[in-house]
Amino acid sequence: MNINNSAPNHYKIICLGCRADVSAAGYVLRCDCDNALFRTVYQDDRLVNTAEESMWRFSAWLPTVDKLPTRGRSVTYKSETFARELGLKDLFISFNGYWPEKNAFLETCSFKELESPPTVQRAVENKVKTLVVSSVGNTARAFAHTVSTTSTDLKLVLVGLESAMGKLWLPEPPSENITLVVLQRGNDYSDAIALGNRLTALPGLTTEGGAMNVARRDGMGTVMLEAAVTIGRAPDHYFQAVGSGTGGIAAWEAALRLKHDGRFLEGQLPKLHLSQNLPFAPMFSAWNSNRRTIDPSTDMRDAKKSIKKLYADVLSNRNPAYSVKGGVFDALKNTRGQMYAVSNTEARRAACLFEDFEGIDIVPAAAVAAASLMQAVANEGIDDSDVVLLNVTGGGLQKLKEDKPCYEIKPDIRIASPDVDLTELRDVVS
Numbered sequence: 001m002n003i004n005n006s007a008p009n010h011y012k013i014i015c016l017g018c019r020a021d022v023s024a025a026g027y028v029l030r031c032d033c034d035n036a037l038f039r040t041v042y043q044d045d046r047l048v049n050t051a052e053e054s055m056w057r058f059s060a061w062l063p064t065v066d067k068l069p070t071r072g073r074s075v076t077y078k079s080e081t082f083a084r085e086l087g088l089k090d091l092f093i094s095f096n097g098y099w100p101e102k103n104a105f106l107e108t109c110s111f112k113e114l115e116s117p118p119t120v121q122r123a124v125e126n127k128v129k130t131l132v133v134s135s136v137g138n139t140a141r142a143f144a145h146t147v148s149t150t151s152t153d154l155k156l157v158l159v160g161l162e163s164a165m166g167k168l169w170l171p172e173p174p175s176e177n178i179t180l181v182v183l184q185r186g187n188d189y190s191d192a193i194a195l196g197n198r199l200t201a202l203p204g205l206t207t208e209g210g211a212m213n214v215a216r217r218d219g220m221g222t223v224m225l226e227a228a229v230t231i232g233r234a235p236d237h238y239f240q241a242v243g244s245g246t247g248g249i250a251a252w253e254a255a256l257r258l259k260h261d262g263r264f265l266e267g268q269l270p271k272l273h274l275s276q277n278l279p280f281a282p283m284f285s286a287w288n289s290n291r292r293t294i295d296p297s298t299d300m301r302d303a304k305k306s307i308k309k310l311y312a313d314v315l316s317n318r319n320p321a322y323s324v325k326g327g328v329f330d331a332l333k334n335t336r337g338q339m340y341a342v343s344n345t346e347a348r349r350a351a352c353l354f355e356d357f358e359g360i361d362i363v364p365a366a367a368v369a370a371a372s373l374m375q376a377v378a379n380e381g382i383d384d385s386d387v388v389l390l391n392v393t394g395g396g397l398q399k400l401k402e403d404k405p406c407y408e409i410k411p412d413i414r415i416a417s418p419d420v421d422l423t424e425l426r427d428v429v430s
């Protein structure tokens with residue numbers, strides 16, 4: 001491993017496999033020892049909330065030294081009408097999107113924008129020149145927004161899909177530091193990931209790392225921190241729709257830190273209720289068979305066909321952080337958690353109800369989570385006095401479109417397959 005110049009001092013990074021301290025290793029995602037995630041250990045084990053108007057209010061528990069300017073943060077509020085409809089007394093909504101009346105300013109309208117500022121900042125601090133992000137939508141938009149609204153020198157290579165170009169737009173002109181590589185029709189998200197990984201063979205290019213990246217997870221962990229601070233305690237239940245599983249792991253890790261602090265959480269960790277969209281629900285299938293590994297032939301049968309049918313296509317990850325040590329399986333076990341599978345019809349119905357009662361549009365993945373909460377209530381899985389947190393992972397798109405202009409990110413090159421000869425791409429991406 002490369003030892004970088006200066007190790008940070010308000011946190012350490014530990015490998016959960018061999019317990020090695022990898023803090024000084026730079027922008028590295030895993031060590032050779034094991035199939036394990038890294039985890040940040042912060043010097044301050046009491047939660048500090050500076051009341052700054054951005055996610056950086058929790059910078060003592062974010063793995064960067066400096067703070068990239070952003071207005072974005074997670075917003076928690078108490079639901080009245082949707083809660084009454086469900087018969088819950090203490091339902092809190094974590095709203096992650098655009099809703100100015102609630103002080104919610106994630107302008108790409110999803111919680112991926114809680115991951116991009118700390119990740120970009122951490123990449124810069126570790127002397128990364130070009131960050132590679134494979135995404136069919138929200139992740140690409142979040143990273144592009146962060147790079148386009150700050151004066152960072154970091155270059156960004158986005159690997160996207162021709163079939164998803166309609167989603168690649170920003171509320172501001174895209175930065176010249178962004179290069180968009182597009183895979184032509186017939187390719188899917190896994191092909192974009194495969195090409196993204198191959199690109200890192202080129203000098204100066206580094207893959208952002210997804211769930212393996214502590215900056216992404218701790219950025220998303222601010223959802224739980226914000227909720228604890230607003231409610232005055234950690235919730236008993238946490239509901240979220242999962243694709244890669246990053247957000248679920250992050251909620252668990254944030255809860256572990258809160259437990260260590262002791263002021264917001266004394267008893268049991270918040271129970272994770274994680275949901276997927278049928279007919280593609282690999283983690284639901286593996287978990288319900290009590291398996292630590294996803295078996296493609298049973299848990300992802302007809303993957304390509306199933307993915308095409310999804311209402312919430314952002315949940316179509318075929319390689320989630322499920323079995324890895326410190327991943328979703330461990331998070332569910334440790335929190336006595338549960339997986340849900342939600343049909344398109346249930347999700348659409350939940351979206352209508354939520355929008356009617358709460359007065360804001362939500363994205364399909366958030367509707368999947370809302371539908372899972374309705375399932376849990378129907379199955380009497382929740383006491384009506386329990387404190388429940390529903391993570392609305394994206395919303396306010398309609399509102400944003402009324403308020404802001406829309407700039408497309410234009411492809412710099414189109415590629416037929418991820419097996420392309422890299423020399424064809426070298427000049428475009430460097």
Ligand SMILES: *Cc1c(COP(=O)(O)O)cnc(C)c1O
Nearest residue numbers: 242243244245246247365393394
């Ligand atoms: C990515 C995403 C999810 C799933 O989150 P993971 O961390 O990948 O499991 C849920 N909702 C929205 C809106 C997303 O963009």
